[in-house]
Amino acid sequence: MNAIGRTTWVIADGYIPAWSNGPEPEMVSHETFSVLNAGEQEATVEVVIYYADREPVGPYRIQVAGRRVKHLRFNDLVDPEPVPLGRDYAAVLQSDVPVVVQHTRLDSRQSENAVFSTLAYPA
Amino acid sequence: MNAIGRTTWVIADGYIPAWSNGPEPEMVSHETFSVLNAGEQEATVEVVIYYADREPVGPYRIQVAGRRVKHLRFNDLVDPEPVPLGRDYAAVLQSDVPVVVQHTRLDSRQSENAVFSTLAYPA
Amino acid sequence: MNAIGRTTWVIADGYIPAWSNGPEPEMVSHETFSVLNAGEQEATVEVVIYYADREPVGPYRIQVAGRRVKHLRFNDLVDPEPVPLGRDYAAVLQSDVPVVVQHTRLDSRQSENAVFSTLAYPA
Amino acid sequence: MNAIGRTTWVIADGYIPAWSNGPEPEMVSHETFSVLNAGEQEATVEVVIYYADREPVGPYRIQVAGRRVKHLRFNDLVDPEPVPLGRDYAAVLQSDVPVVVQHTRLDSRQSENAVFSTLAYPA
Numbered sequence: 001m002n003a004i005g006r007t008t009w010v011i012a013d014g015y016i017p018a019w020s021n022g023p024e025p026e027m028v029s030h031e032t033f034s035v036l037n038a039g040e041q042e043a044t045v046e047v048v049i050y051y052a053d054r055e056p057v058g059p060y061r062i063q064v065a066g067r068r069v070k071h072l073r074f075n076d077l078v079d080p081e082p083v084p085l086g087r088d089y090a091a092v093l094q095s096d097v098p099v100v101v102q103h104t105r106l107d108s109r110q111s112e113n114a115v116f117s118t119l120a121y122p123a
Numbered sequence: 124m125n126a127i128g129r130t131t132w133v134i135a136d137g138y139i140p141a142w143s144n145g146p147e148p149e150m151v152s153h154e155t156f157s158v159l160n161a162g163e164q165e166a167t168v169e170v171v172i173y174y175a176d177r178e179p180v181g182p183y184r185i186q187v188a189g190r191r192v193k194h195l196r197f198n199d200l201v202d203p204e205p206v207p208l209g210r211d212y213a214a215v216l217q218s219d220v221p222v223v224v225q226h227t228r229l230d231s232r233q234s235e236n237a238v239f240s241t242l243a244y245p246a
Numbered sequence: 247m248n249a250i251g252r253t254t255w256v257i258a259d260g261y262i263p264a265w266s267n268g269p270e271p272e273m274v275s276h277e278t279f280s281v282l283n284a285g286e287q288e289a290t291v292e293v294v295i296y297y298a299d300r301e302p303v304g305p306y307r308i309q310v311a312g313r314r315v316k317h318l319r320f321n322d323l324v325d326p327e328p329v330p331l332g333r334d335y336a337a338v339l340q341s342d343v344p345v346v347v348q349h350t351r352l353d354s355r356q357s358e359n360a361v362f363s364t365l366a367y368p369a
Numbered sequence: 370m371n372a373i374g375r376t377t378w379v380i381a382d383g384y385i386p387a388w389s390n391g392p393e394p395e396m397v398s399h400e401t402f403s404v405l406n407a408g409e410q411e412a413t414v415e416v417v418i419y420y421a422d423r424e425p426v427g428p429y430r431i432q433v434a435g436r437r438v439k440h441l442r443f444n445d446l447v448d449p450e451p452v453p454l455g456r457d458y459a460a461v462l463q464s465d466v467p468v469v470v471q472h473t474r475l476d477s478r479q480s481e482n483a484v485f486s487t488l489a490y491p492a
Contacts, residue, residue, distance in 0.1 A: 134348070135282040136350050173284065176314070230359065239363045244346045
């Protein structure tokens with residue numbers, strides 16, 4: 001299997017809902033980026049977070065082994081700093097090998113969860 | 124970082140639900156277009172709103188600074204006129220520099236919110 | 247404004263939920279295809295419905311005036327025959343001028359509605 | 370009608386919610402891939418499932434007759450092995466003829482269902 005996808009992906013509507021209902025960890029409001037690395041070579045993905053009113057933050061560095069998928073919560077990014085809850089952001093992902101990225105949010109601010117998912121934009 | 128994206132984006136299914144449940148401002152039914160301007164130069168985005176039964180309205184003009192994201196509610200567009208609630212529309216966005224646009228709706232007409240998001244169409 | 251988009255669009259996951267909760271017409275479970283015709287010339291859109299276990303049905307013919315958007319419910323297609331509820335289908339849309347198509351479903355089978363929307367596939 | 374689409378499609382955010390509320394089979398939490406084969410020739414689709422922490426599994430083989438659509442639940446894949454519930458995965462689909470693939474999840478872990486759908490990534 002060869003590598004599939006692109007090396008630059010964009011998520012324009014980033015937002016982690018600030019509160020939650022339901023059992024942890026599944027029902028905690030969260031936002032995910034899923035990275036499939038279908039090729040043989042390990043991928044190093046650099047994520048830069050853009051905000052409305054301050055300079056971009058990053059890169060956050062993530063490794064995805066070859067022939068593996070990683071579903072990552074923006075909530076879990078901590079270095080260089082956590083992504084704040086309840087605040088508008090965007091993300092640009094740059095990988096050194098082709099990958100495919102999908103963007104998903106689970107919103108449990110009301111007692112029943114809502115969820116969406118969409119392809120990220122392949123630049 | 125160079126500019127990323129396209130200069131023309133289309134949202135075909137525009138609709139702001141006409142009523143809401145839950146606390147303001149998060150849970151007011153709304154429709155959002157998120158614009159990431161990853162480049163250095165400020166973006167001027169012109170939005171034209173298309174309707175089912177009348178001439179298009181616009182352009183609405185929005186500025187997005189370089190290296191910034193803006194999540195805008197169609198509910199908040201006022202000049203030349205507000206976008207009506209509960210009425211079908213579409214939007215064409217034209218930017219003078221490449222940007223990435225995502226389309227999101229939160230529908231709280233019933234007591235628990237529903238939400239979707241999708242890439243806008245890059246023309 | 248020139249025409250924007252493509253002339254062939256595909257919706258692979260067609261399904262109209264078979265029951266509903268909440269007030270008509272907004273909360274009736276439905277599936278929509280939204281067609282933006284940003285150009286000057288009227289669009290004639292032919293829709294063919296594909297099924298799992300029988301021959302395709304159509305074309306259904308729809309007119310969308312220039313500079314107008316039409317949000318259509320598959321529930322409302324009647325000629326040559328209605329699209330059945332609770333049954334898997336797909337749709338191929340062919341327009342004589344470029345348009346943009348988005349696919350949306352509102353599912354109110356449980357007491358709070360769920361909703362999704364995604365770009366159709368531009369062939 | 371000629372074949373429409375691509376021969377390789379990717380779903381990066383695969384996840385079957387591990388529990389459900391509501392009547393079977395509609396309201397069982399599930400994840401679907403819908404394959405439209407608009408052409409005349411039968412499609413053989415090979416699906417490989419990628420995981421976070423083990424080697425990929427597959428191919429699963431599916432036939433979709435010409436001029437037919439198939440909506441398949443990942444829950445129903447059994448050979449060479451079932452796709453586990455509550456575990457991150459991704460899917461790569463390879464068809465011998467062009468098809469269009471859409472990715473949908475119904476999540477009924479809380480008492481009202483949530484649903485999303487998005488185009489798969491056409492490689």
